[in-house]
Amino acid sequence: MSTAVQRLYFVGIGGIGMSGLARYYRRQGAVVGGYDRTPSPLTDGLASEGMSLHFDEDPASIPAPLRERPAEVLVVRTPAVPATSPLLAWWTAAGARIVKRSELLGLITRDRRTYAVAGTHGKTTVSTLLAHLLHSGGVPVNAFLGGISANYGTNVLLDDGAVANVVEADEFDRSFLHLRPTDAIITAADPDHLDIYGTKEAMFAAYREFAALCTGSLLVHERVRDVLPGLQADTYAIGGAGAPRAERVEVRDGAYHFDLVTATGTLRDLRLGMPGRHNVENATAAAAMALHAGVPAGSLRDGLASFRGVERRFQTVIAGPRTVFIDDYAHHPAELEAAIRSARELHPGRHLTVVFQPHLFTRTRDLADGFARSLAMADTLLLLDIYPAREEPIAGISSAWLLGLVPLADKHLLGRDALVERLAADPPELLLTLGAGDIDRLVPRIADALRKNAAA
Numbered sequence: 001m002s003t004a005v006q007r008l009y010f011v012g013i014g015g016i017g018m019s020g021l022a023r024y025y026r027r028q029g030a031v032v033g034g035y036d037r038t039p040s041p042l043t044d045g046l047a048s049e050g051m052s053l054h055f056d057e058d059p060a061s062i063p064a065p066l067r068e069r070p071a072e073v074l075v076v077r078t079p080a081v082p083a084t085s086p087l088l089a090w091w092t093a094a095g096a097r098i099v100k101r102s103e104l105l106g107l108i109t110r111d112r113r114t115y116a117v118a119g120t121h122g123k124t125t126v127s128t129l130l131a132h133l134l135h136s137g138g139v140p141v142n143a144f145l146g147g148i149s150a151n152y153g154t155n156v157l158l159d160d161g162a163v164a165n166v167v168e169a170d171e172f173d174r175s176f177l178h179l180r181p182t183d184a185i186i187t188a189a190d191p192d193h194l195d196i197y198g199t200k201e202a203m204f205a206a207y208r209e210f211a212a213l214c215t216g217s218l219l220v221h222e223r224v225r226d227v228l229p230g231l232q233a234d235t236y237a238i239g240g241a242g243a244p245r246a247e248r249v250e251v252r253d254g255a256y257h258f259d260l261v262t263a264t265g266t267l268r269d270l271r272l273g274m275p276g277r278h279n280v281e282n283a284t285a286a287a288a289m290a291l292h293a294g295v296p297a298g299s300l301r302d303g304l305a306s307f308r309g310v311e312r313r314f315q316t317v318i319a320g321p322r323t324v325f326i327d328d329y330a331h332h333p334a335e336l337e338a339a340i341r342s343a344r345e346l347h348p349g350r351h352l353t354v355v356f357q358p359h360l361f362t363r364t365r366d367l368a369d370g371f372a373r374s375l376a377m378a379d380t381l382l383l384l385d386i387y388p389a390r391e392e393p394i395a396g397i398s399s400a401w402l403l404g405l406v407p408l409a410d411k412h413l414l415g416r417d418a419l420v421e422r423l424a425a426d427p428p429e430l431l432l433t434l435g436a437g438d439i440d441r442l443v444p445r446i447a448d449a450l451r452k453n454a455a456a
Contacts, residue, residue, distance in 0.1 A: 006072075007031045007065070007074065008076060009034055009066050009074075010033075010034030010076045011076065011078065011087055012081045013034030013046060013053060014036035014038070014040050015036075016146055016147065017170070019043075019046055019155060019156075021101065021105060023156050024144070024158060026049055033053065035062075039055060057086050058086070059090035062087070073091070074097055075096045075098040076100075076101055078101050079100075079390065080389070102175030102176070103178050106179045109179045109181065112162065112163060112165055113164040113182045114164065114165040115130060115134075116168075116184045117184070118169035118171060118185070118186050119188040119189065121190070121334060123169065123185075124329075125147075125274070125279060125310055126185055126282045126286050127145055127167065127168045128143075128147060129286040130166050131143035131157055132152075132303055133286060133299075133304070133307075134293055134295060135159075136303040139290075139293055140164075142158050144165070144166070144167045145157075147312065148312075169184070171192075171203070171206065172193050173193075173196055177210060179210075181213055181216075183214065183217045184213075184214040184218050185219045185285050186221065186228075188334065189204060191366070193363075194362065195360075195366075211233070217234070219285055220234075221237060222235045222236070222240055222242060234288075244261060244288035245261050246259065247259045247266075254346070255273070255275070256276070258270055258283075260287055267300070270301055271305045272304050272307070273305050273306055273309070274314070275314055275316065278338035278342055317446075318447060323427045323454065325433075330435070331434070331436035332367065333367055343430060343432050352430045353381075354382070354432050355383075355439070356382075357434070357435030357436075357437045358383075358399060360389055360391055361392075361397045364399075365394060372407065375411075380410045381406060382422070383411065383414070384419065384435070385399050420442065423450065
């Protein structure tokens, strides 16, 4: 398969990873179209860039330019669309080649030097920050990101003069094993996706396979070295004895400042434009890799300070005297703990209300003890029903069951409307919404309700 594909059809084109690939090939001059279940701001953007989209699964809705000579069309699918889709059945019968999104991204990584960021959590922030540091530091890149960059308002950066790629390396379904990274970062390897891997040992083995694909510099968090001993890699963390590392981390004027210690020297008093102590660790990894890629120290300092983060990654929605509202994509116990600790550190003394929407029945079942411990760090817990995504319900696994495991007195199971009503009637001092499902659609409603209350 060549990267010079001229006609592509994406099944699930509105996904964050799929849409980035669609934009890349449209910019190359290819005819691009696709299907998604519902319209969204992402699909609106794709349509405005000249792509033909439809939102029903009738094969007759496939754009005419792609229905012609269908065997010449490359069809890209996402795991979010079931194999029973009538669209996939039509393309199969028509003789089209069907590939996974990860296979196509892997093809692109063969074109030029590729910096790949893997990890159970943190990879979207690290890859987005790395892309920003390279772009602002004079290293032209193409970047394929798993979130919307607040600096650029998009999930993909494209440069006709790109000398490198930055890609998010997804461990789900072993997707990252299709990549060919030159340099790589592994942010975390906590057990997850056990519905795919079966055991944590099988997941660790996949991470080792990914690390072995890297032909250049490999940088891993200290905790990754602990669970994957023997890796030939540099390590990073806050503190510790390794390099790179962050030291003298402190909050000043609402922002995190730190020193970056590398093997060749120390950069003093760097300011990070994105909040969260866990993001200082993310910045340590991205900054070290950016220096390795040739970004000058002065440009790095400016890039860290100007980084505005990623939508739904510890994003401050409201910062008022009565209520602070932060939203985060966290959906793994370690991510919940990091977000909660950072919220408390930034806003000490405030009563913390956590709203959490569990994501997937299998993840809730497999990591229940971890969820119970992290959610107990809240002062008040408001729990939504489990977001099923691609899964069918599992008997006995529910949010009510999870709530019973949380050792916290002030905890409640609420529906979506009841949640908004409660928050509007009694605005929290510090509100943290967490989850990877469709809780993001509630964020504007919650924000409006809180603002109305503040104005009353």
